[in-house]
Amino acid sequence: MASVFRPETARQPPVERPPTPPNGGRYKIALCQLAVTPDKERNIAHARSVIEAAADNGAQLILLPEIWNCPYSNDSFPVYAEDIDAGFEASPSSAMLSNVAREKKLTIVGGSIPERSNGHLYNTCCVFDKDGELKAKHRKVHLFDIDIPGKITFKESDVLTAGDGPTIVDTDVGRIGVGICYDIRFPELAMLYAARGAHIICYPGAFNMTTGPAHWELLQKARAVDNQIYVATCAPARDPSAGYIAWGHSTLVGPFGQIVATTEHEQTTVIAEIDYSQTEKIRLNMPLESQRRGDLYNLVDVTRHASHKT
């Protein structure tokens, strides 16, 4: 079993504009909207078979949901947490992702799992390349702390620690920016990824029955249209008996803000085509980047900020 963990390479964003990925930047993405149970072994085996099926259907980039190996709850996080940096024996979820990435020659943005590291718990997404190497690790930087009385109260910060930086990674299918769920609510992170030359931003997420219908699609379209970039999201399938009921609706949004593919809330895999020439075309048609009036509203120098943080 390959056990090449290189967390130190996780955040070394290249500073130059990335080249167009192979095949003219056209490839298939699979959004695996997985059903999640309290049985971790079963969740891992299930995820593996869904990923294999997606690969057999031509997908080259796989996106999994936020917290796909256990129930989404503060009680579960410490119980199911894995020490990713300690190697595959300590992290069966990462081991499976690495193995299937290598066997099927896939880039996998591995949703997220609870991670234990140096006495802290994180909500962490691992990105694997087609050789099964861990290319990047994103720890959710904005924790989900909300209180909408009578609707939903959740405080991830009771248990989890926030990550300390953005994550952007070069892969066979292009440069990918990673955010986890609540991270999508912060436009600055997406702006930063776009400024750093990302081709696509992937957000594993698990919105709920209150915020899902109100904001899920809106936020994806907003991040995409503001930055003229592909945005992919992947949620768990809905389980009405769960403590936290996920909204589902995994979606791919294109650089014009259009929904390329989406689904309802059942367990399914959405397979859709990405075509980066569309991004180039839209940016030529509507050259927002060069039209930006930084002299009027240079609130954040995202490029400098990115170099500083990473």
Ligand SMILES: NC(=O)CC(=O)C(=O)O
């Ligand atoms: N679960 C999250 O992190 C975020 C979410 O559900 C929301 O922003 O709404």
